[in-house]
Amino acid sequence: MPPLRRTDVVLDSVKRLQRIGASANLINLLQKQHPSDLAELFSELPDRDRRSTFNLLLDHHSHLAMEALIEYGPEPAAVLLADQSPDRIALWLQEMPSDDAAALIDELPEELSDAVLEQMRPRESGEVENLLDYAEETAGRIMNPTVFALSEDLTAGEAIQALQGSREVEMVFYLYVVDDRRHLVGVVSLRRLLLVATETPLQRIMTIDLISAGVDTDQEEVAQHVANYNLLAIPVVDDQNRLVGIITVDDVIDIIKDEATEDIYRLAGVSGDEHVFSPARESMRKRLPWLLVNLLTATAAALVVRAFQATIDQVVALAVFMTIVASMGGNAATQTLTIIVRGIALGELTWGNSRKAVFKEAAVGLGNGLVLGMVGAAVAWGLSGNMYLGLILAMAMVVNLMVAAIAATLIPIALRALKIDPALASAVFITTLTDVFGFFVFLGLATLFLPYLEPLT
Amino acid sequence: MPPLRRTDVVLDSVKRLQRIGASANLINLLQKQHPSDLAELFSELPDRDRRSTFNLLLDHHSHLAMEALIEYGPEPAAVLLADQSPDRIALWLQEMPSDDAAALIDELPEELSDAVLEQMRPRESGEVENLLDYAEETAGRIMNPTVFALSEDLTAGEAIQALQGSREVEMVFYLYVVDDRRHLVGVVSLRRLLLVATETPLQRIMTIDLISAGVDTDQEEVAQHVANYNLLAIPVVDDQNRLVGIITVDDVIDIIKDEATEDIYRLAGVSGDEHVFSPARESMRKRLPWLLVNLLTATAAALVVRAFQATIDQVVALAVFMTIVASMGGNAATQTLTIIVRGIALGELTWGNSRKAVFKEAAVGLGNGLVLGMVGAAVAWGLSGNMYLGLILAMAMVVNLMVAAIAATLIPIALRALKIDPALASAVFITTLTDVFGFFVFLGLATLFLPYLEPLT
Numbered sequence: 001m002p003p004l005r006r007t008d009v010v011l012d013s014v015k016r017l018q019r020i021g022a023s024a025n026l027i028n029l030l031q032k033q034h035p036s037d038l039a040e041l042f043s044e045l046p047d048r049d050r051r052s053t054f055n056l057l058l059d060h061h062s063h064l065a066m067e068a069l070i071e072y073g074p075e076p077a078a079v080l081l082a083d084q085s086p087d088r089i090a091l092w093l094q095e096m097p098s099d100d101a102a103a104l105i106d107e108l109p110e111e112l113s114d115a116v117l118e119q120m121r122p123r124e125s126g127e128v129e130n131l132l133d134y135a136e137e138t139a140g141r142i143m144n145p146t147v148f149a150l151s152e153d154l155t156a157g158e159a160i161q162a163l164q165g166s167r168e169v170e171m172v173f174y175l176y177v178v179d180d181r182r183h184l185v186g187v188v189s190l191r192r193l194l195l196v197a198t199e200t201p202l203q204r205i206m207t208i209d210l211i212s213a214g215v216d217t218d219q220e221e222v223a224q225h226v227a228n229y230n231l232l233a234i235p236v237v238d239d240q241n242r243l244v245g246i247i248t249v250d251d252v253i254d255i256i257k258d259e260a261t262e263d264i265y266r267l268a269g270v271s272g273d274e275h276v277f278s279p280a281r282e283s284m285r286k287r288l289p290w291l292l293v294n295l296l297t298a299t300a301a302a303l304v305v306r307a308f309q310a311t312i313d314q315v316v317a318l319a320v321f322m323t324i325v326a327s328m329g330g331n332a333a334t335q336t337l338t339i340i341v342r343g344i345a346l347g348e349l350t351w352g353n354s355r356k357a358v359f360k361e362a363a364v365g366l367g368n369g370l371v372l373g374m375v376g377a378a379v380a381w382g383l384s385g386n387m388y389l390g391l392i393l394a395m396a397m398v399v400n401l402m403v404a405a406i407a408a409t410l411i412p413i414a415l416r417a418l419k420i421d422p423a424l425a426s427a428v429f430i431t432t433l434t435d436v437f438g439f440f441v442f443l444g445l446a447t448l449f450l451p452y453l454e455p456l457t
Numbered sequence: 458m459p460p461l462r463r464t465d466v467v468l469d470s471v472k473r474l475q476r477i478g479a480s481a482n483l484i485n486l487l488q489k490q491h492p493s494d495l496a497e498l499f500s501e502l503p504d505r506d507r508r509s510t511f512n513l514l515l516d517h518h519s520h521l522a523m524e525a526l527i528e529y530g531p532e533p534a535a536v537l538l539a540d541q542s543p544d545r546i547a548l549w550l551q552e553m554p555s556d557d558a559a560a561l562i563d564e565l566p567e568e569l570s571d572a573v574l575e576q577m578r579p580r581e582s583g584e585v586e587n588l589l590d591y592a593e594e595t596a597g598r599i600m601n602p603t604v605f606a607l608s609e610d611l612t613a614g615e616a617i618q619a620l621q622g623s624r625e626v627e628m629v630f631y632l633y634v635v636d637d638r639r640h641l642v643g644v645v646s647l648r649r650l651l652l653v654a655t656e657t658p659l660q661r662i663m664t665i666d667l668i669s670a671g672v673d674t675d676q677e678e679v680a681q682h683v684a685n686y687n688l689l690a691i692p693v694v695d696d697q698n699r700l701v702g703i704i705t706v707d708d709v710i711d712i713i714k715d716e717a718t719e720d721i722y723r724l725a726g727v728s729g730d731e732h733v734f735s736p737a738r739e740s741m742r743k744r745l746p747w748l749l750v751n752l753l754t755a756t757a758a759a760l761v762v763r764a765f766q767a768t769i770d771q772v773v774a775l776a777v778f779m780t781i782v783a784s785m786g787g788n789a790a791t792q793t794l795t796i797i798v799r800g801i802a803l804g805e806l807t808w809g810n811s812r813k814a815v816f817k818e819a820a821v822g823l824g825n826g827l828v829l830g831m832v833g834a835a836v837a838w839g840l841s842g843n844m845y846l847g848l849i850l851a852m853a854m855v856v857n858l859m860v861a862a863i864a865a866t867l868i869p870i871a872l873r874a875l876k877i878d879p880a881l882a883s884a885v886f887i888t889t890l891t892d893v894f895g896f897f898v899f900l901g902l903a904t905l906f907l908p909y910l911e912p913l914t
Contacts, residue, residue, distance in 0.1 A: 008809060036685040044810055071685075164652055173630050173647075173689075190630075190647055195621055227714070228493040228528075230707035232630075232689060249706050250687035253713060257684070260717035261799055264724070268795035268884075269788060276800030277813065280820040287792050288825055291785065295829055298784040299836055306777045306840070312769075319776035320763045326780070327755040327892065328748065330787075331726060334884060335744050338725035342718055343733030352465060353501055356734065363737040368745055372752055379756055383763070427725075427791060427884070435784065 010037065011044055018049050026053070027060050038068035043076070043277070054080050066092050070100045075273065078107035086112060090119030098124060099144045099251075102131040139222050140215030142255075143236040143245030149178045150202060152185055157198030159188070176235050176243055177206045184212060184235055184243040212237050215244060222247055223255040224347055263345050266423035267338060269294070297432035301326070304436050308443035315453045317384050318446050324380075325396045325442045328372060329434030333404035334427050336361050340412050341423050354413045358406065365405025369398035388452035396442035404434045467494065468501055475506050483510070484517050495525035500533070500734070511537050523549050527557045532730070535564035543569060547576030555581060556601045556708075559588040596679050597672030599712075600693040600702030606635045607659060609642055614655030616645070633692050633700055634663045641669060641692055641700045669694050672701060679704055680712040681804055720802050723880035724795060726751070754889035758783070761893050765900035772910045774841050775903050781837075782853045782899045785829060786891030790861035791884050793818050797869050798880050811870045815863060822862025826855035845909035853899035861891045 010033065017026040030038065030053070038057070042050050058065040069077040081089055081104070089108075093101040093116065105113045105128055117125045127145055134140030148166055150159050159175065175193065177186040186206030196205055212235045213222045226234050226249060234252075236245040262272040269290035274283055305312070305322070312318050340357065343349035349357055373394035381390035408430050412422035446453060467490065474483040487495065487510070495514070499507050515522040526534040538546055538561070546565075550558040550573065562570045562585055574582045584602055591597030605623055607616050616632065632650065634643040643663030653662055669692045670679045683691050683706060691709075693702040719729040726747035731740055762769070762779070769775050797814065800806035806814055830851035838847035865887050869879035903910060 008807070011809070034686065036687075040685075040804075043805060044807070160651060163648070190651075191620070194617060194647075194651075227707075227710045228497075229491065230493075232706065249689065249710075250684075253684045253706075253710060256710060256713055257717070257803070260714070260721070261803070264717070264721050264795055264799055267721070268724070268791045270792050270795055274796060276796055276806045277810070277817070280817045280824070283796075283817070283821045284824045287789070287821065288828060290792070291789060291825055291829055292832065294785060294788045295781070295832060295836070298781045301784065302777045302781050302840075305780060306774075309773055309777065312776050313773045316766055316770045316773070316776075317763075319769050319773075319779075320759045320766065322776075323762060323780070323783070323892070323896075324752070324755045324759050327758065327889070328751060330888075331751045331884075332744075332748060334725045335727050335747070338721055338727055339731060339733055339740075342721055346714070346718070347497075348500060349733045350465070350501070352468070353734070360734070360737045360740070364740045364744065367737070367741045368748055371745060372748055375749065375752060379752070383759075427788075431787075432784070435780065439780075 011041060014041060014045065014053060015049060018052065023056060027056060030057050031061050031064060035064065035067035036071045038064070039071035039073075042068065042072050042080070051080065058084075062092055063095065066096055069104070070096065074100075074103040074107045077104055082108060082112060086115035087119045089116045093128075094120045094124040097144050097146065098127040099131060099142060099245075102128045102141075106132060134215055137219045138215065139213040139217040139219060139236045139247060140245070142219055142251060143215075143247050145245045147176065147235065147243060147246040149176045149182070149243055150188070152177050152179050152203055152206075154202050155198065156193050156196050156200045156202065156205065159193055159202055160198070163190075173232050174235075176246075177202055178243050182242045184210070184237050184241055186210065187235075210235070212241075213247065214239070219255050220259050220345075223252045223259070226252040227256065259345065263341060263423045266421065267341060267427055269427065294432070297429065298435070301432060301435040301439060304439045305443065308439075308447060311443055311447045311450060314450065315446065317386075317389065318443060318453075321380050321384075321389065321393055322439055322442050324376060325393065325400055326435040326438040328376070328397055329400040329404045329438045330427075330431035332365065332368060332401045333408040333430045333434045336365070336405050336408035337412065337427065337430050340409050344412060344416055344422050349413070351413075351417065354409075357413070358409045361405040361409040362402060365402040366398065369401035372401065373397040386453060388449060389446075392442065392445045392449060392453075396438065396445055399441050400434060400438040403437050404430070407433055468498060471498060471502065471510060472506060475509065480513060484513060487514050488518050488521060492521065492524035493528045495521070496528035496530075499525065499529050499537070508537065515541075519549055520552065523553055526561070527553065531557075531560040531564045534561055539565060539569060543572035544576045546573045550585075551577045551581040554601050554603065555584040556588060556599060556702075559585045559598075563589060591672055594676045595672065596670040596674040596676060596693045596704060597702070599676055599708060600672075600704050602702045604633065604692065604700060604703040606633045606639070606700055607645070609634050609636050609660055609663075611659050612655065613650050613653050613657045613659065613662065616650055616659055617655070620647075630689050631692075633703075634659055635700050639699045641667070641694050641698055643667065644692075667692070669698075670704065671696070676712050677716050680709045680716070683709040684713065716802065720798060720880045723878065724798060724884055726884065750886075751889070754886065755892070758889060758892040758896060761896045762900065765896075765904060768900055768904045768907060771907065772903065774843075774846065775900060775910075778837050778841075778846065778850055779896055779899050781833060782850065782857055783892045783895040785833070785854055786857040786861045786895045787884075787888035789822065789825060789858045790865040790887045790891045793822070793862050793865035794869065794884065794887050797866050801869060801873055801879050806870070808870075808874065811866075814870070815866045818862040818866040819859055822859040823855065826858035829858065830854040843910060845906060846903075849899065849902045849906060849910075853895065853902055856898050857891060857895040860894050861887070864890055 013029055014026065042054065045053060054065065093104065105116060108116065117129065131141060131145065150162060173190055175188045175190060176184060177188060179185050186208045187210045188202060188206045192205055211225060211229055213225065215236055215238055222234060233246050233248045235243055236247060238244050265272050271286045274286055340349060376397050377390035377394035380393045381387050416422045470486055471483065474486065499511065502510060511522060550561065562573060565573065574586065588598060588602065607619060611619065630647055632645045632647060633641060634645060636642050643665045644667045645659060645663045649662055668682060668686055670682065672693055672695050679691060690703050690705045692700055693704060695701050722729055728743045731743055797806060833854050834847035834851035837850045838844050873879045
């Protein structure tokens with residue numbers, strides 16, 4: 001384990017102070033923590049302690065409590081807030097950046113969220129409702145609508161003055177320049193602004209070739225843009241190219257992490273919103289559907305075996321070796337599937353170059369199939385004393401590994417083309433396919449060449 | 458497929474211009490591209506076109522070519538550079554930020570990299586060699602040693618002047634403040650600097666409680682810090698707390714992506730440096746060891762089946778249903794494993810709360826085992842007409858799902874405690890374990906209750 005982190009020490013202290021009821025000391029300890037550390041603390045505390053710790057912090061340092069909630073994530077944060085009164089929640093939320101407030105309100109029970117919106121100041125509730133009107137996982141939904149913009153008619157000196165006078169700015173390092181109807185026309189860096197004479201017009205120093213996202217752009221695409229072009233923030237524009245918001249790099253990092261988690265989870269048949277410490281009942285409920293699908297597909301594989309029951313009855317050693325064919329196919333398919341799904345997610349695999357990927361994976365499947373088939377044949381020959389069993393195993397493995405490679409490449413690419421998340425072609429499906437096909441090829445070949453296997457029992 | 462990206466159109470044009478040999482037009486097209494787009498172009502061009510396109514760009518716009526190489530990534534970039542002469546390479550690399558130059562030199566063949574370092578200006582080669590002295594994947598290895606720092610004795614006005622006079626600054630938004638022996642003592646934001654009177658001493662406006670990374674800090678930990686605290690950059694200090702470098706958020710994004718890819722790959726038995734378009738031979742070579750290990754473990758599972766061959770010989774239907782037990786255990790284990798490995802990677806699962814995770818996963822395994830066991834029992838009873846077979850299947854599934862859950866939780870946690878990458882407990886191993894155990898429990902129970910199954914054939 002890594003050295004104890006700062007929060008581990010704090011965690012122990014919080015638990016101890018809770019136990020002895022030393023509220024004053026506890027508040028004193030909590031108020032010194034960074035919101036991110038408080039969020040981590042919440043996630044590690046047992047349910048009861050978490051709630052009482054949060055409520056204590058809320059009563060004494062509501063602003064810090066809210067900052068910690070933002071870092072904690074909207075879903076668990078909503079659970080902590082849900083037993084507060086709508087007017088108190090409204091009071092706190094209208095002090096938050098409206099993108100964070102919107103994410104939180106979206107997770108509250110509907111009755112409560114309606115009541116909260118009603119209690120908020122019209123301006124703030126309007127902003128939140130605007131954001132919630134955009135589809136989930138789009139730039140519009142996650143942007144911060146409070147974006148600092150400069151008029152294109154200003155000089156550098158006037159721009160600096162405007163900046164000094166502004167308050168509501170999230171992070172200013174790019175200064176977006178707009179025309180009189182708020183169309184985005186350029187960008188100036190804060191550093192550039194300092195380097196020129198104060199009377200220089202913004203229009204002379206601004207960059208006009210700038211990268212922006214539309215309100216409907218998918219958040220994953222936004223994240224890829226920011227990452228590829230090494231941006232610190234990206235402006236969001238409506239369909240008229242009017243500046244309506246900003247997405248900063250810290251939000252982009254969260255998106256990249258979430259999307260990676262989602263990819264990993266989907267490949268394994270786990271839903272994206274599950275966490276290590278989701279309640280057991282919730283985890284059960286979320287994983288069960290995938291496992292039931294797997295039970296169905298495993299039954300399909302079993303039915304294939306059943307179709308060859310007569311063959312197995314004559315040569316029972318086949319039951320021993322058929323599992324090897326299926327297992328190898330499943331693992332080779334998982335390798336290919338992972339490379340392909342990640343390649344699509346990182347933008348390396350596109351429709352244009354997908355044929356190349358299929359040929360490559362088929363070649364890898366054939367190559368590895370031949371090597372593994374030979375080794376497998378030797379093992380089977382050695383264990384059974386029958387050379388033909390070894391040959392049949394080798395043939396089945398070569399065919400199954402090639403089929404595994406092609407299926408694990410084509411299926412996610414096809415899903416992507418149909419605009420379905422390619423990671424949904426999870427290992428559950430692909431490995432069943434290789435099970436079914438592996439059993440079929442191996443037992444089918446064995447049935448054809450049964451006379452050569454008969455000496456075995 | 459998403460709408461055609463900008464680079465898709467450029468890609469087609471580049472291929473066409475290459476084919477007709479229109480170099481002047483090609484250069485004209487290339488010089489208009491962003492370095493990141495050029496990097497993407499390189500990765501999508503066929504090998505031959507990539508090399509000729511790069512060389513053409515290098516001859517006419519070497520600075521842009523180098524910027525594109527940085528975005529392309531050190532490993533493939535080194536391949537493109539390797540047939541240039543050492544003195545030309547030295548000339549280009551000494552103009553790069555030294556962290557990028559170091560990453561590139563590290564990937565060149567050793568003879569060439571030695572020659573290049575010899576040809577570089579002593580100051581630049583010294584910086585690069587310093588960086589390469591730090592261990593791989595540490596803050597020291599990936600930091601940019603050119604970091605802008607202000608003396609603590611300056612006023613705000615003097616600081617702005619210093620900033621205006623500086624050239625070699627990567628991204629200035631945090632201004633680090635150091636004492637006369639370059640110990641890091643504080644940080645001031647550029648924005649803060651603009652808001653105060655010019656005669657204000659830096660010491661009065663700087664934040665002294667700042668987050669830094671040590672040169673030996675693991676890059677994954679650095680990334681977690683930057684992400685958790687929403688930083689744009691993190692200063693790197695040596696063991697004397699002297700400021701020696703900076704890591705910016707764009708590098709952190711690359712680390713987060715790479716580490717996520719590594720986790721996904723390892724879980725599936727794929728090595729971290731494989732890409733969709735790695736040459737087939739290389740992919741084969743990299744995946745084969747995992748598959749050979751799987752062949753060994755699958756053989757172990759087959760030997761378990763073989764030990765019960767006499768039982769199967771009497772009730773051949775067992776060969777049909779044993780595959781269901783193994784398959785369900787494997788998939789449930791993959792779900793648990795994925796949640797646990799990702800939980801460790803995201804810092805949610807620690808040594809302190811791991812017991813809670815084991816109990817939770819065991820409970821989920823038991824719950825899902827009971828539900829699936831009942832459904833499975835009904836399926837097996839229906840298909841075979843023997844109630845006892847159904848009961849044995851159900852019992853085996855419950856036991857196997859619980860064992861799968863516990864193993865898939867304990868093994869990665871134990872690996873982490875031993876400082877081994879938990880993702881190495883890949884699905885390959887865990888699913889074999891569930892295969893072996895599933896076959897053993899199911900066939901073992903069947904052997905015990907053989908008289909009740911005898912009516913079946």
